[in-house]
Amino acid sequence: MATNQPNLECRMYEAKYPEVDMAVMIQVKNIADMGAYVSLLEYNNIEGMILFSELSRRRIRSVSSLIKVGRQEPVMVLRVDKEKGYIDLSKRRVSEEDIQGCEERYNKSKLVHSIMRHVAETMLLDLEDLYIHVGWPLYRKYGHAFEAFKLIVTDPDSVLNALTREVKEVGPDGQEVTKVVPAMSEEVKDALIKNIRRRMTPQPLKIRADVEIKCFQLDGVLHIKEAMRKAEAAGNNDCPVKIKLVAPPLYVLTTHTLDKEQGISVLNDAIKACTEEIDRHKGKLVVKEAPRAVSEKDDKLLADQLKLNSAAEDADNDEGSEEEEDTGMGEIDLDNAAIGITE
Template identity: 25%
Template sequence: MFFKREGFPEEDELVLCTVIKVQYHSVTCRLDEYGKNGMIHISEVSPGRIRNIRDYVVEGKRIVCKVLRINKEKGYIDLSLRRVNEAQRRLKMEEIKQEQKAEKIIEQLATDEGVTPKELYDKIAPSILSEYGHLHKAFIDVVENGATLTKLVGKELGEKLEHIVKEKIKPKSVVIEADAKLSTPAEGGADLIIDVLTQSEKAVPGLEIKYRGAGTWHYRIEAKDFKTAEKLLKDATAPLSQLEKQEGTVTITRSK
């Protein structure tokens, strides 16, 4: 992983560490993002009494720690393992995972350009990191908001990078589903139901409608966020009100 931060971390910051030395009363770790060493006192490894510290950490293990104290003059960084809950650990590991995926995109562009990944990273990453903090945040901005990187890395490289980003990263989306039970005693009721379902499909491009049997139709909508999806579902089911005008019944149930 190429990603490195300058200077020292902030107090209370979550950092990814690699255990490099385990002693009876402490653990020495390498802060992977900062290239500096930190120390975990045995009291900060786990709550309660610890009989064998190696039951919790061993050399080479990667762990997520919280920064407790920093002494920049002496270069000391005190860390805690026990103050990081599972949700925080997962979030930090996911952040690292996404950054590694972003670096794979840099590697692909480097291959296309005939340079080493490290050379290209050192050339374009600093300006992106100064603006976004992480490569993957910049790439998500490109995919979801149409942001451009040309001002940060130059027109030619920026356009090539954006092209690969859009190929490799797909926008996040949400899915909502609902069942519509339809019936009408009107003459030609089946044709009327087909007609309103067709209107639903025309009202919302990309809408999926499947018959589930017993007069029930399943609606599936995918959108960039729940607010948009809810509006699309409302638009999609609006034509069904025509059945009620023909003394029909419409029962819509949201799927869980």
């Protein structure tokens, strides 16, 4: 399978051309007098054409508003001339359901292709040969290689050990014989598993909600603390809930989870439990930002904000210590003062 200069260009699927009435992902290359020339991204960028009459069901007033060079989008296959290599496409005939299905399939195929291409490049393999013996057999068996790759993350041998190839050898008697051998070497197999695990192992999402909690009653600080405990108790082993003070009266609730919807649901339950508890003591909880998945950038901004508030609090505490020495006012409960009751 190895060559000095491996071929790294290959279509994603076994079929060289798409089927008629199939939605495919394209990228617009240029716009001509009759229509737009596009590349079929899943089929090694073979060329297709969208006639202007197939851009929209409505009267076209501005072509540029309907199609732009460089844009990627799903379109419908109208005709395929395999001999001449002509592929006619339509934008106006693709439905919302077709678009959703095409985008989902393309995103999976693009990830599989990226992994396959990286393995071929690093192991000096012909990409099409790797697809012939590994990728396309997995497409046939699992419906999509993406589904097989998900299984490989936890149990690679059950998927990959079943893949074989036939090789011809000359026997002792001079006759050519066919032998069945593993589809790839152990080195290639290890490289494929490593890349799949690196790219496809699920990463926990951080879900966060921002709330304001106030309570002006006697022992209001204690009531807020109890409400926070109720919020944290709403979590579970899969989605533990943590609540932190940013600056009175602003708090953030967070959880980490592999399931975004579950994480959002758990935080909503936590907010509900916290609200019910603080309402009992005539306090108030206001949701400033509803539960949502946050990025590393959001995390860093929150961490920076917490550091600034901590530094400011330390400065206030230092000033308080000096005043205590001068006036003899006694000790202050700094923990409670940090959570505080907001005027």
